[in-house]
Amino acid sequence: MQRHPVNSTTTPLLEARGISKRFGSVQALFDVDLTLHAGEVLALVGDNGAGKSTLIKSISGNHPIDEGSFLFEGRPVTITDPKHSSDLGIEVVYQDLALCDNLTVTQNMFLGREETSSFGMLSESAMQRKAAETMRSLAVTTLGGVDLNVARLSGGQRQSVAVAKAVMWNSKAVILDEPTAALGVAQTRQVLDLVKRLAEQGLGVIVISHNLHDLFEIADRFLVLRLGQSIGTYRADQTTQQEIVEAITAGELSAVPGQDVSDREVVA
Numbered sequence: 001m002q003r004h005p006v007n008s009t010t011t012p013l014l015e016a017r018g019i020s021k022r023f024g025s026v027q028a029l030f031d032v033d034l035t036l037h038a039g040e041v042l043a044l045v046g047d048n049g050a051g052k053s054t055l056i057k058s059i060s061g062n063h064p065i066d067e068g069s070f071l072f073e074g075r076p077v078t079i080t081d082p083k084h085s086s087d088l089g090i091e092v093v094y095q096d097l098a099l100c101d102n103l104t105v106t107q108n109m110f111l112g113r114e115e116t117s118s119f120g121m122l123s124e125s126a127m128q129r130k131a132a133e134t135m136r137s138l139a140v141t142t143l144g145g146v147d148l149n150v151a152r153l154s155g156g157q158r159q160s161v162a163v164a165k166a167v168m169w170n171s172k173a174v175i176l177d178e179p180t181a182a183l184g185v186a187q188t189r190q191v192l193d194l195v196k197r198l199a200e201q202g203l204g205v206i207v208i209s210h211n212l213h214d215l216f217e218i219a220d221r222f223l224v225l226r227l228g229q230s231i232g233t234y235r236a237d238q239t240t241q242q243e244i245v246e247a248i249t250a251g252e253l254s255a256v257p258g259q260d261v262s263d264r265e266v267v268a
């Protein structure tokens, strides 16, 4: 259900159609659609167990889907492993960030990419320049330097490094899972500004968060999941926190074949 379609004349960057995913007896996702445009921030919201992470992991190829299809820039694509999605230009920044404390900012940004990129043969100083350039382009100015160990950074700076790492590799879509959950007020501000800049630079950004107040500052649209189903999408400028909360907690579900959704236990 697309209540408030936006940019309906332009080809979406990413479309997920009719995504269903079951884990044993749990229908984690049922017939979910998602549309992401270049240059927009899409907030993905829902209670614990609503299916947010499963949807993200479907898009990132970590959870092969049971049913449904994906289009990227209008072309049908198969995403059955993480390499497929990163080859398309989709990057996910997970909550645990997967940064190595004992390595520098630069080393972290190149970690795991050495062989897959044209930067593979770069010297240490060329890598530092590339890392610093990326940070500058994202206006991440609070960082002491790209040769600092990540262990010495604040939570907000770590988040910035993880995001910069994700976007340094020609990515077109970035997905952030709870980017501000562990941050204080000032650092949350930094990360929210960074998310806005990513969209301004033309990336499509999906943000998962429980903080609706933060999301209303940065999101163009909301996609609400409840018990594995899409309740709908809402344009941020045409909805309210109250309407989103109602959709999250009491949005109308369609019937799931073979399952009585009222019996579903919500698992954190």
Ligand SMILES: Nc1ncnc2c1ncn2[C@@H]1O[C@H](COP(=O)(O)OP(=O)(O)O)[C@@H](O)[C@H]1O
Residues within 6 Å of the ligand: 023, 026, 027, 028, 046, 047, 048, 049, 050, 051, 052, 053, 054, 055, 266, 267, 268
């Ligand atoms: N790997 C898994 N194995 C079994 N069940 C899972 C797995 N991942 C998620 N689930 C279940 O799928 C449902 C959706 O979970 P999840 O996508 O993590 O929700 P959210 O991220 O919105 O909190 C939950 O009922 C959860 O217990």
Ligand SMILES: [Mg+2]
Residues within 6 Å of the ligand: 052, 053, 054
């Ligand atoms: Mg989750």
